[in-house]
Amino acid sequence: MLRTRARATTAACRCGQGSARVHGRYVRRLRDVAVGGLGVVIELCVRRFRCENLACPAVTFAEQIMGLTTPHSRHTPLLRGVLAQIGLALAGRAGVRLAAAVGISVGRDTLLRLVGALPEPDAGRVEVLGVDDFAFRRGRHYGTILIDMATHRPLHLYDGREGEDLAAWLREHPEVKVICRDRSSGYGRARGSGRPRPSRSPTATTCGPTSARRSRRP
Numbered sequence: 001m002l003r004t005r006a007r008a009t010t011a012a013c014r015c016g017q018g019s020a021r022v023h024g025r026y027v028r029r030l031r032d033v034a035v036g037g038l039g040v041v042i043e044l045c046v047r048r049f050r051c052e053n054l055a056c057p058a059v060t061f062a063e064q065i066m067g068l069t070t071p072h073s074r075h076t077p078l079l080r081g082v083l084a085q086i087g088l089a090l091a092g093r094a095g096v097r098l099a100a101a102v103g104i105s106v107g108r109d110t111l112l113r114l115v116g117a118l119p120e121p122d123a124g125r126v127e128v129l130g131v132d133d134f135a136f137r138r139g140r141h142y143g144t145i146l147i148d149m150a151t152h153r154p155l156h157l158y159d160g161r162e163g164e165d166l167a168a169w170l171r172e173h174p175e176v177k178v179i180c181r182d183r184s185s186g187y188g189r190a191r192g193s194g195r196p197r198p199s200r201s202p203t204a205t206t207c208g209p210t211s212a213r214r215s216r217r218p
Contacts, residue, residue: 005045011063017053023060024048030069032076034103042076044069079104084118087111123148123155126173131181133161149180 010020025047032040046069048060068076075083083106086095092108099106130147136159144166146156158165170176 001041001043003043003045006047006063006065008063011047011049011061013049013051013053013056013058013061015051015053015056015058017051017056019049019052019061021050021052022047023050028069029074030076031074031079033079033082037103039103039105042068080114083111084114087115088118091115121153123173125175126150126155127175128178128180129155129170129173129176131166131179149178 010018012018025045028044028046030042030044032042034040044065046062048062050060051058062071064071070077070080073080083095083099083104086099089095090098092112095111096106096108099111126148128149130149131144132147133142133144135142142161143157143159144161145154146166146169147154156169
């Protein structure tokens, strides 16, 4: 365990107003990345300041230390980043086992919550779009997944496979040139209503071994 405190004489409220009026102190414990296979806990003495901005709704606020603390978090930003990457790579149970192997004790719900809190990356320009269905519950409940075929990165998930959501997505992304999909009629209608029909044959915009064989036939 490491014990420390901030030495700055002032702190800034979330409204931007600085203050030097200390209201009180408390001890905050933060978990950090492991060292030598052992977990690290930082015991930080944190001060609460009175906000001197009369228009600010916050009467008091806790000081934050850049690179070490974030509001309401029990982990340092470094440990949060490590756990988020483990969760992205291995998800719940497997991520917990890997974290334990490097000296970090964490639950699978925490890993999944950290992954869910990550901002969604910008899709950017998608010229080749993959569309496929998957089963929430086989034979009863299905959904649709959209994939950027150039990067193999999932772009969007939605419930059902009727095509209305796909059509709306295509209207927002007119740069799509090729759609790799199965022969579902719902997806076909979405392709036609989501954007103007390209001047090429239907098999040219449908990827897969079957369509490739058909496209080579005279």
